[in-house]
Amino acid sequence: MCGSPAGIRTPVAGSKASRKSHHLFNKTLTEPLLEEATIAPQSTFSVIGHVFHQGNKQEHYRSLLSVQNPNQYYVITEEDIDKLFLEFEAKGVTLAHKRSVEYIITMFLKEATKETQGKYIFTMKDLKDYLNTLRSTYSVSFYRKNITYLKKLFRIAGIELAESLKAPTEFNVDSTIVTVDDINQFIQLVDSLHISNHFEDQKRDQFVTAMLLMAVSGMRVSELERVPLKEIDFENRRIYLKTYQTKTRQTRVTFFTQEVQELLEDYIRTYNPNMNQPLATIPQMQRPFRRKSSLRNQKLRPKHMRKFFAQEWDRRNGNATIKKLLMGHSIRYDINALHYSHHTVDELQESYEKIFGDLRFLR
């Protein structure tokens, strides 16, 4: 193992350092291969040939190494890393996702390998130690992520260990239960901050309206951010989400209650916001939870509004297929929804009214 267990979080988490290390993914391999490279104090390597072998890539790289036991080493080249990221670029993944994979790969290369002129070399023991450290330091889900992208890199590099890497299956599910009372208490808490001048009028109204809109429509925070106010059909209480506005790239329609309709209209009348902008952005929704300790220490977050929608729909015995359609859940394996249970927008809204028509929070 090349790094100390405690060293994983700090050096890589240092954003400046990790940003600098991104040169890994842009550099092309031009240097002579492994000339007089040293891997570890006890192991000396030197180039013994530059002939490209058509067979196993790892054998080829090992053939370039003059070591006592070449088979115990695994080699990752910058070209392998470039190939990994070429795939992401070709797919057009988001910058955030690319960065998160870069972070995982950089962490591995830095902590578990030795770099010599554009080559990253490690042993099985290095890998085992690294994985043990990861497993004991981070959550299961983050450990799983690491396994996923290391496997991908190993496959590209022709490292057979890829097929031996298995991640634990368990993962954490946020099973927070959210009721009308929970949301009422939350609003009271916000109002207490408002009264004590910790919340400006507009901020309070924007925050509460946005939270309730998500609670009654089932929209995600990111979806709320992508819908300009002018695209909300206030009169009919409908929101048509386009492909670029949803997480799943599927269009859908969702609805909101009369109470939220009144809140939205009041907000617009009172503050005259830019109708080309959304009701609230993600930072505007998140910041109060960081800034205000009483909000920070309670259980609800913006994402729980969508959970409330799903849970309250069930508590009121709403139709499961319609819930899927309103929330934008996949119906790929739902034969009923896919082939038989089709609904017009009016029918969906009629069902919505039956279930959520009397839903109110502010009494």
Add this chain to the structure above:
DNA sequence: TGAAGACTCCCTCGCGTGGC
């Protein structure tokens, strides 16, 4: 305040299995 880091959520894919 924005970006990075550390997760969480949930959709899709692929493979194994069992019934016909």
Add this chain to the structure above:
DNA sequence: GCCACGCGAGGGAGTCTTCA
């Protein structure tokens, strides 16, 4: 051999926290 089904792995976007 085909098909339906279930399940776990893979994968990528979303969300929240931390940091400079």
